[in-house]
Amino acid sequence: MTGGKKIKPLALYIHIPFCRKKCLYCDFTSFPGRTEDFDTYLHALTQEIELRLSSGMTIASLYIGGGTPTVLPATALAGLLATVRRVAQVLPEAEVTVEANPGTVTEADLALLRQAGVNRLSLGAQSGQDRLLQTLGRIHTVRQVEMTMAAARNAGFTNINLDLIFGLPGQSVAAWQETLEWATALRPEHLSCYGLQVEAGTPLAARLTAGELTLPGEEETSAMFLFNTEFLPRAGYRQYEISNFARCFPAEGGDYRSRHNLAYWRYDDYLGLGLAAYSGIAGRRWVNLDDLEQYINALRDGRLPVAEVEEIPPSTAMAEMIMLGLRLTSGPDPVAFEKRWGVSLEEIIGERAAPLVAGGFLVKEAGTYHLTPRGMLLSNQVIAELLVPLLR
Numbered sequence: 001m002t003g004g005k006k007i008k009p010l011a012l013y014i015h016i017p018f019c020r021k022k023c024l025y026c027d028f029t030s031f032p033g034r035t036e037d038f039d040t041y042l043h044a045l046t047q048e049i050e051l052r053l054s055s056g057m058t059i060a061s062l063y064i065g066g067g068t069p070t071v072l073p074a075t076a077l078a079g080l081l082a083t084v085r086r087v088a089q090v091l092p093e094a095e096v097t098v099e100a101n102p103g104t105v106t107e108a109d110l111a112l113l114r115q116a117g118v119n120r121l122s123l124g125a126q127s128g129q130d131r132l133l134q135t136l137g138r139i140h141t142v143r144q145v146e147m148t149m150a151a152a153r154n155a156g157f158t159n160i161n162l163d164l165i166f167g168l169p170g171q172s173v174a175a176w177q178e179t180l181e182w183a184t185a186l187r188p189e190h191l192s193c194y195g196l197q198v199e200a201g202t203p204l205a206a207r208l209t210a211g212e213l214t215l216p217g218e219e220e221t222s223a224m225f226l227f228n229t230e231f232l233p234r235a236g237y238r239q240y241e242i243s244n245f246a247r248c249f250p251a252e253g254g255d256y257r258s259r260h261n262l263a264y265w266r267y268d269d270y271l272g273l274g275l276a277a278y279s280g281i282a283g284r285r286w287v288n289l290d291d292l293e294q295y296i297n298a299l300r301d302g303r304l305p306v307a308e309v310e311e312i313p314p315s316t317a318m319a320e321m322i323m324l325g326l327r328l329t330s331g332p333d334p335v336a337f338e339k340r341w342g343v344s345l346e347e348i349i350g351e352r353a354a355p356l357v358a359g360g361f362l363v364k365e366a367g368t369y370h371l372t373p374r375g376m377l378l379s380n381q382v383i384a385e386l387l388v389p390l391l392r
């Protein structure tokens with residue numbers, strides 16, 4: 001990783017584990033408040049950047065996520081980007097994303113980020129209804145999403161994602177449709193629409209268990225998902241991954257698919273820096289310490305803050321490449337697969353895929369397979385069925 005050796009351009013992720021307040025459904029590594037830790041964390045993160053990156057490394061995409069990166073001053077985020085650029089080579093055309101939550105950034109902050117080279121903003125909007133934002137314990141209102149979006153446009157952002165969640169307690173199919181109509185009217189370049197995952201131990205899980213809140217039924221949640229796949233293409237967004245939609249018209253020069261996230265789904269190498277960040281490079285995966293104090297102490301002592309390293313056996317890596325590739329509407333890339341493993345995708349999954357094609361869950365096209373909308377609804381089962389021989 002170090003020592004100036006030339007390696008393939010990387011997808012680089014930097015984790016900022018702070019938020020203003022903990023959302024009720026969240027089990028990510030993020031701490032509410034803790035403003036007193038900002039400087040020490042930034043110092044440790046800078047050390048990690050300097051230890052991990054080197055002048056022979058090129059960065060194809062850089063993603064600062066969290067947490068809520070924008071609880072840090074915009075000057076601090078700009079400083080991190082400057083450090084990355086000083087130590088490694090960020091390609092001129094690199095996609096540079098910062099995640100932000102409405103209500104945590106001003107137009108001046110956004111202008112500063114834009115000047116620092118951030119060219120993509122990912123906003124946690126989650127819902128177009130204040131009532132549901134309250135159920136989730138979000139810190140912002142619908143109006144604040146609209147205001148932050150307008151501020152980002154004024155600051156010069158031409159590539160904006162809105163994150164949305166469906167399947168919320170008390171959300172009807174009609175309410176979700178209204179959220180999508182509201183979101184598309186704001187004309188972001190990209191939309192991520194995830195189904196709610198109820199994580200054990202969160203306040204939301206406790207309220208559901210206590211019967212204070214009720215989730216929509218499976219049929220309603222499926223109807224919400226299917227509405228995404230029908231409505232969003234009509235509104236000008238191409239579905240390119242199970243949960244992700246982008247304005248994507250390469251012939252006219254506009255392709256707003258997330259290049260950073262595409263690297264994950266294509267099983268390219270990625271390097272994660274910061275608390276609890278994951279990395280996967282050349283068949284090896286590791287995760288950083290998730291204890292803030294231990295993370296800071298390791299870097300203070302000049303050590304990499306790695307908690308666990310895992311060598312991925314080739315059959316597992318092959319299965320992971322297929323599993324992630326099947327999230328894409330184009331399916332796993334058969335050429336990249338064969339180049340990497342010396343065996344064709346067809347040889348590995350062809351036999352098990354045939355009944356799934358016949359059953360309407362998969363489509364065989366251009367030397368690969370992709371899920372139908374019905375297959376996407378049951379993606380875990382379909383993928384598990386395909387991968388049996390590799391995971392045995």
Ligand code: SF4
Pocket residue numbers: 018019020021022023026027028030066067068101124
């Ligand atoms: S803003 Fe995101 S990371 Fe922070 S608490 Fe809410 S869901 Fe979790």
